[in-house]
Amino acid sequence: MRYFLRRVGYFLLTLWAAVTLNFLIPRLQPGDPAEMMVKKLAGKDAELDPAKIAAMRAMLGAPEGTMFDQYVAYLRQLLSGNLGVSYNYFPTPVTDVIAKALPWTLILVGVTLLISFAVGTVLGALAAWRRNSLFDSIVTIGSTFIGTLQAFWIALLLLFAFGYILGWFPTSGGYDATTPGFNLPFIGDALYHSVLPAAVLLLLGPIGWVLGMRNTMIMNLGEDYIRLAKAKGVPDSQVALRYAARNALLPSITGLAMALGGILGGQLLIENIFDYPGLGRIMGQAATGKDYPLLQALLLFTITATLIANLIADLLYGVLDPRARKASA
């Protein structure tokens, strides 16, 4: 029990630090969003009218007062769930912007991650069990080779081949002429649009899991308890599953929990290449458009998600590995 309380304590502490950093970092960056906004409205070469900028500031609700006042106001707003209004999508609240993009990313990245994890771990375990076999060579060499390719490059290649030349799949967007909602035509349409981005993620996703699982499992296979299990006459399938894979899975589970936290960051490159309406694309736009409230909210989102994922990983580890409970209890 102490182990779990301890983990939760650490979690709260880190979360506070993250929230504070999230407040500070954008304010340390150069550039004034109000000026940007005026420029955007008035055209690049127009004279900047100080009055217009002041008006713009007031409208955006740009920060006022000392840093400390701002910090207090920021925390208060956070607690009430008010994260501000997006500059780019003015006057939509950032929470709405995020809420709209969230499902897209969640489904695309989440599902491909889970599939990648499952496929990668199984392939890795099999490769380790049949070490130095043809299967192992194909899996290991194949993974290493594909792993050297860049995601955006594969994405462009797929886009070019299947989107433009063959025309089998749409080249951008999340859906076409259907009405978003829980209806069959829309779901079909959305799936159809996600085939190419998902293909890229599924091609690259399992690699880390394959290599990680294979290496840990090979190390585990050399342990005495594996030799003992064989000497006990435990059937191979059980030695592989209950002894070797069970132990080798531990680091992978932590990795998975952390990767789940990373989902909310979206897939910046992939989503932008396919113009996919997820969080990654929004984040890219927010960064280039100096959309502070949106950027801040997105950062906060990803950080919180990562921390929660870390917490889950820690707690899970405590359940899966009895040694962890004792060591840091």
Added chain:
Amino acid sequence: MAAPLLEVKNLTVRYSPKLHAPLNAVEDVSFAIAPGEFVGLIGESGSGKSTLANAILRLTERPGKIAAGQILFDGLDITTMSQDALRPYRWRDISTVFQSSMNALNPVTHVEDQFRDAIELHSKLRGDQVVDRIKELFDLVMIDHRFITAYPHELSGGMKQRVNLALALANDPKFVLLDEPTTGLDVVVQRSILENVRRLQREQGFAVLFISHDIGTVLDMSDRILIMYAGRIVEEHDTRDLLRDPLHPYSKGLLGSYADPRAETVRITYVPGRPPDLSREHQGCLFAPRCPEKIERCLTVEPQPLAIAASDGATGAGQATEAIDTGRPRVACHVAHLQREAPDTPGLPAPTKRFLGPEFVKSVDETAAAVTNEVFLEVKDVYKTFRTRRGFRVESNEVITGVSFELRRGMVTALVGQSGSGKSTIARMITGVDRPTSGEIVFHSKGGPLNVGRLGVGQLTRYRKFVQMVFQDPYSSLNPNKTLHYILSRPLKNHRRMSGEALRKEIDNLLERVALTPPGRYRGRYGYELSGGQRQRVVIARALAAEPELIIADEPISSLDVSIRAEILELLHRLVQDSDVGILYITHDLLSARMLADEVIVLNDGRIVERGEALDVIRDPEDEYTRRLLEAIPNPFADMPA
């Protein structure tokens, strides 16, 4: 002998690694074990004993392969049986306890589960019946039932090993293979586990093959002994007869590394040189390069392990190949055979029971002289408390409680204790790595007294010139990628500001002092090219380079093979004789303490429980703990006439 339970016939196990030359780690090995028999197998590192163990269990892994021969278990040829066909016999008939087994239990499941699969796979017991059986087994090894639901990491080392033993007996096997079952455990724990094994073996009647490099325990436990060298069995002998009349010179060498520590003058022998590289071509007897009794024939013809003819001469050597069952000793040595069967052969050395190689002698007279030498290090009422922070709480743990002693020039003081007794902490405080919590350590260097616990960083660097360490494991304390020249030049440059020709000369001088001669042959070599004993010599030379006044030797021989341990002891001994350097010899082994040290300090739980001249402590221990330590030392010679 009755029909054998396990019969190994001409077994050869070959390793064919991709990057190295292939070698036969086990070659043409034959022996048999009868039901209920307790057989010991002695071999040093690289002798092939673990390879043999794996082959018997049919757990040989690539690149290893059973290349020739047969393994019969209960009349059944298991040499080439498929793993599936073999599975029903595993753990029902043959079980095993692995080397010190820290890792033999699956760390993520309860102890109960690991018994459960072993029992359910091979019996009809299910559910609570299995738990009842586990309770019975825990009773056998005297472990509380509450540990049935524990995880392996919640057990101490000794308990783990008992649990492993209980696990091995789960299905009343006919044969248990013990592969270094107590290596790495404290002597007292080791003793109690081995007594347990022997008692259970008598009660339950299973046969045992007990494999170890620890000659003392093997001799103590076994009815019959197999001695392995370079992948071959060189001698097979009843334990009592082996002690009385060892046949193979290597066996004599091994036995010679043991002696009665109670004697006024202790003599132990060592086998110079190193085991052969089996991946190279060889001719003749593999032990010949290290053998003091070799004759010409040994260099050309490889001796076979043949039975010694009975004293009435009824059987000649030639007919003896089938002699596994005759109960007569076997030996693979031309000299041993000729001495018994054709004593008139010209050039044959006279029969001997001792190893004729180099010898290390320690007598009481030396001690008498040493204890009056000048004191140069005083440890005065030292306490050491470690604090560990856990969240907001601080836990303190007193590891050294009021320890006082002094060290003298030109004298060896042994600090004896089990792991956790605090002996390494004391060493760390003397070297200045740790500081005492209270009390002081004063070093009287030739330049005046130094309070070791108060030295600043710069002073400490200078202090280290006076105090040097020799570590336990010469494999990890030498950088394998540097030449000996480089390794030895570092302390010479740092502590003695030497360079150029003077440096080179001093390096040669150091190599000569540790008997790595001629120095020209060793200067340019790398650490990894040397044997364990040679490496430890380099480590000692490195310690000497700074011209220290004190050398702290922390278990310097415990990771070395038994047959060469005395070699390092002798070297340390000679250093003390030739210069006035003092040695603090840290060990868990009272026996080696007696051989090297003039004075013995016994440490238990951070306190000094006994202190005195080495021989007095050994002969007449006053403290209960010292007595237990002494009793735990295997003494195969106990009932032998002196």
